Amino acid sequence: MSLTKTHHRDTYPTISSTKPSLSQVGKTVLITGGASGIGFEIARSFAKASAARIIILSRKISSLNAAVEKLRDEFQSSGTEFITRQGDIGDDSSIIALWDYLNSQNIFVHVLVLNAAHVTPFGPDTLSMDKQELMQTFDVNVGGNFLMSSRFVKQPLRPAGQQLNLVFVSTAGIQRHPAPAQNPYTTSKAAFTALLGRIADERSAEDVQIISFHPGLLHTEGVVSYFGQNLPRCDEMALPADFSVWAASPEASWLHGRFVWAHWDVDELKADKDFCMQLEQEKGFLKVAVQGLGGVSFDSYFD
Numbered sequence: 001m002s003l004t005k006t007h008h009r010d011t012y013p014t015i016s017s018t019k020p021s022l023s024q025v026g027k028t029v030l031i032t033g034g035a036s037g038i039g040f041e042i043a044r045s046f047a048k049a050s051a052a053r054i055i056i057l058s059r060k061i062s063s064l065n066a067a068v069e070k071l072r073d074e075f076q077s078s079g080t081e082f083i084t085r086q087g088d089i090g091d092d093s094s095i096i097a098l099w100d101y102l103n104s105q106n107i108f109v110h111v112l113v114l115n116a117a118h119v120t121p122f123g124p125d126t127l128s129m130d131k132q133e134l135m136q137t138f139d140v141n142v143g144g145n146f147l148m149s150s151r152f153v154k155q156p157l158r159p160a161g162q163q164l165n166l167v168f169v170s171t172a173g174i175q176r177h178p179a180p181a182q183n184p185y186t187t188s189k190a191a192f193t194a195l196l197g198r199i200a201d202e203r204s205a206e207d208v209q210i211i212s213f214h215p216g217l218l219h220t221e222g223v224v225s226y227f228g229q230n231l232p233r234c235d236e237m238a239l240p241a242d243f244s245v246w247a248a249s250p251e252a253s254w255l256h257g258r259f260v261w262a263h264w265d266v267d268e269l270k271a272d273k274d275f276c277m278q279l280e281q282e283k284g285f286l287k288v289a290v291q292g293l294g295g296v297s298f299d300s301y302f303d
Contacts, residue, residue: 003275006265009216010236014267015246017045022249024051029248030109031056032089032148033116035063037220038169041241042113043071043082049245053081055109057098057116059088083107089116089144090136099151108157111248114145115169119185126184134184141188146195153208163205165248168196168212169240172259172288193259194288200257201283211247212259215240239263254279258286 013019029046033039035058043054054071058064064084071082085101087094102109118140121133149166158164172190193212200210216235243262246252254270258279269275278285 002261002263004265004268004272006268007263008239008265009233009263011238011242012265014265015242017048017242017245021251022049022245024049024111024245024248026052027110028053028055028107029111029113030152031113031115033058034113035060035067035084038215038218038237038240039113039115040067040070041237042115042169042244043067044074045238045241045245046111047071047075047078047080047082050078051080051111053083053107055083055085055102055107057085057087057089059086061086089148090118090140091144092147095144095147095151099155103156106157108155108159109152109164110162111165111167112148112152113167113169113244113248114148116144117141117169117185117189119183122183129184137184138188138191141185142192142195145192149196149199153203164208166196166208166210167244167247168193168210169215169244170212170259171214172212190288197257197259197287205253205256209248209253210257211252211255213240213243213247214259214261214263215243216262235263255286259288260286 011017016022024046029043029051031039031043031046031054034043034054034056039056039058043056046054056064056067058067064086068082068084075082085098087098089095118137121129121137123129145168152166153164170189170193171186172193196210196212199208203210216239217233218237218240219234240262246266247255252266254276260269
């Protein structure tokens, strides 16, 4: 599953959050699900990149308090301000309250990292699942992320011409055979990845730069519960964390609207002429679609 000869399992100089060209000085970053796991490490990377303010959203107040205490201790001399907000992206009222609060506090968000997700339910087979539990996964992973994105782009405090950066941590395209249990998680992630691809077709990178990426296999509670004792070799947290910072920078603008893997070497991708040509000529390249079929436009029906 690599488009480059180099397959990274840890961060590297091009995407390093301490790289001067990736500086987030003066920017406010909002990270959903940022109190633990990948989200917490993403917050650390944006702090290393000198973000002015990092807002961490999570459902659990205890996790939020513990996370922000660690971050403030580590970056006490950096000048980065850390703000915690308890909230659930599966609840529309919670999302609305969050953005209303930020607006009331005169806080404008430059970068939104969508990391929170609903992982359950599991079942012996898909049709044995409870419909309500199934739809809860889509309510969070599609509906919640959509409303977060919509409110982000439509911030009342947004200056005219101000570019925004939206980064989606996605596991679209992951398959494991045989799977120990059926789960709608990756399907719902794929659905929102596809929706972001459509939004990127409608909005330029200069308006809102959108990058979706697979973070790799990481040693989190969810991965341990999924694989049990058969835990495979995991990647380092710094890989997706620093990749998030890179994806929110001008250096990633050429991948606007696409779905990539954090493992891939971005220098090799950019130097690959065939890859760049395919990226330019094929509107559906690295976007969620039916396997084996190219894009079809309505114009073809009228030719």
